[in-house]
Amino acid sequence: MKNFMDDQDFLLSTKTGEELFHNFAEGMPIVDYHCHISPKEIWEDKRFENITEVWLGGDHYKWRLMRANGVDERFITGDAPAREKFQKWAETLGRCVGNPVFEWSHLELKRYFGYEGVLNGKTAQEVWDLANAKLAEASFTCRNLIKQSNVRMICTTDDPADSFEWHKKIAADDSFDVQVVPAMRPDAALRIERGQEFADYCKHLSEVAGVEVSDFEGMKAAISKRYDVAHELGCRASDHALDYVMYVPATADEIEAIFAKGLAAEPLTEEEVLKYKTAFMQFVAGEYVRLGWAMQLHFGCKRDNNRAMFAKLGPDTGYDCISNYTPSDQLADFLNSIQETCGLPKTILYSLNPIDNTMIDTVMGCFQETPTAGKIQNGSAWWFNDNEVGMREQLTALANEGVLGNFVGMLTDSRSFLSYPRHEYFRRVLCSVIGEWVEQGKYPADMELLGTIVRDISYNNAVRYFGFDLDTVEA
Numbered sequence: 001m002k003n004f005m006d007d008q009d010f011l012l013s014t015k016t017g018e019e020l021f022h023n024f025a026e027g028m029p030i031v032d033y034h035c036h037i038s039p040k041e042i043w044e045d046k047r048f049e050n051i052t053e054v055w056l057g058g059d060h061y062k063w064r065l066m067r068a069n070g071v072d073e074r075f076i077t078g079d080a081p082a083r084e085k086f087q088k089w090a091e092t093l094g095r096c097v098g099n100p101v102f103e104w105s106h107l108e109l110k111r112y113f114g115y116e117g118v119l120n121g122k123t124a125q126e127v128w129d130l131a132n133a134k135l136a137e138a139s140f141t142c143r144n145l146i147k148q149s150n151v152r153m154i155c156t157t158d159d160p161a162d163s164f165e166w167h168k169k170i171a172a173d174d175s176f177d178v179q180v181v182p183a184m185r186p187d188a189a190l191r192i193e194r195g196q197e198f199a200d201y202c203k204h205l206s207e208v209a210g211v212e213v214s215d216f217e218g219m220k221a222a223i224s225k226r227y228d229v230a231h232e233l234g235c236r237a238s239d240h241a242l243d244y245v246m247y248v249p250a251t252a253d254e255i256e257a258i259f260a261k262g263l264a265a266e267p268l269t270e271e272e273v274l275k276y277k278t279a280f281m282q283f284v285a286g287e288y289v290r291l292g293w294a295m296q297l298h299f300g301c302k303r304d305n306n307r308a309m310f311a312k313l314g315p316d317t318g319y320d321c322i323s324n325y326t327p328s329d330q331l332a333d334f335l336n337s338i339q340e341t342c343g344l345p346k347t348i349l350y351s352l353n354p355i356d357n358t359m360i361d362t363v364m365g366c367f368q369e370t371p372t373a374g375k376i377q378n379g380s381a382w383w384f385n386d387n388e389v390g391m392r393e394q395l396t397a398l399a400n401e402g403v404l405g406n407f408v409g410m411l412t413d414s415r416s417f418l419s420y421p422r423h424e425y426f427r428r429v430l431c432s433v434i435g436e437w438v439e440q441g442k443y444p445a446d447m448e449l450l451g452t453i454v455r456d457i458s459y460n461n462a463v464r465y466f467g468f469d470l471d472t473v474e475a
Contacts, residue, residue: 017435094120181234288345361401374406
């Protein structure tokens with residue numbers, strides 16, 4: 001029997017996997033090309049008052065588990081004391097056998113706090129005391145946690161109308177050598193169905209960009225101008241949250257008429273909304289070609305299903321689920337429409353539905369081209385699939401249908417400064433999968449070549465793919 005989360009062989013099923021992880025993957029730096037942490041908190045070098053603040057604040061993964069364990073909302077998002085919230089979380093975690101959050105949480109406790117035990121209701125007090133004592137130390141600030149985690153670059157998630165104030169300040173601060181750059185997420189400009197909210201956003205964007213957003217042409221000019229500003233700050237990627245990848249073409253006159261209705265906060269038909277979103281995505285894809293950015297598309301999520309709790313707590317609070325809609329036809333037609341008009345940008349596709357893996361791999365195989373190796377990517381297992389099973393399925397499907405060695409690897413997609421052990425988790429799964437193939441005789445035990453592949457997927461491929469101003473790490 002293996003020891004609980006033993007550093008030597010946790011998640012590693014073979015000796016080859018252990019060698020690949022410890023000799024090639026374990027020490028690689030991290031480039032976090034998609035996350036939701038705050039650049040303001042990095043600039044301020046924020047300190048955390050207690051483990052509840054850093055662990056439970058904003059973490060809807062944990063909130064969902066606590067609700068499933070019958071915990072009252074007061075101890076989740078409510079006004080209960082921090083120590084009581086932590087107790088409820090500890091009691092919940094102790095029952096989460098098989099859940100990846102159990103493993104992530106204990107990796108974080110080991111790596112940041114040196115705790116080798118098991119967190120549950122009985123041990124909550126000792127973990128509370130240990131973690132809070134560590135958090136009180138001068139070294140436990142946002143910046144030091146990032147440096148301790150061997151992070152070289154962070155791409156935050158930002159709206160084109162953001163000021164980028166904190167990115168500019170961080171870039172000018174020579175005392176912090178981790179690059180923190182924006183990544184564009186223009187969802188507010190896409191959501192024309194939101195009536196007055198969309199109209200208000202257009203007004204705000206107009207003020208920030210210094211461009212009148214009174215029609216779709218104005219919207220495009222404003223977005224383009226703000227993208228240029230972000231590019232100068234090191235932005236090399238976008239991200240879009242889509243229900244699904246749509247392809248409903250329309251004429252320029254139709255789009256202008258639809259935009260006018262959206263600007264006036266008038267009701268729109270579903271077809272009109274999809275026509276606008278198609279046109280908007282086609283436009284920004286052309287911008288990504290112009291700037292050399294990668295386009296990330298996240299889809300397959302049905303959001304805010306519990307309307308009563310959405311009204312109470314707002315979005316991103318743990319009430320989303322996987323959509324059963326598989327957009328193969330629309331995805332292929334959408335990519336083809338861009339290919340025919342301006343050429344495809346580098347594109348990473350993430351579906352929340354795990355049954356989409358092979359579909360994505362076959363669609364992206366239709367659009368691979370020089371000069372970028374792996375120009376179209378099946379992104380890392382996302383959200384509900386961010387676990388050993390999901391990672392194995394994504395890696396296996398990609399290997400079956402494409403070139404695994406060109407994969408850009410892991411990202412945190414997190415709001416927490418303690419989430420970087422997810423990269424270790426991913427690298428252990430990656431090395432385990434490859435090690436099994438080698439020991440099953442499916443691939444030669446060429447450790448030099450395998451080591452290069454593992455290093456590349458862990459870090460180097462992302463640096464090359466996005467064109468970040470970072471050095472790769474070779475043998």
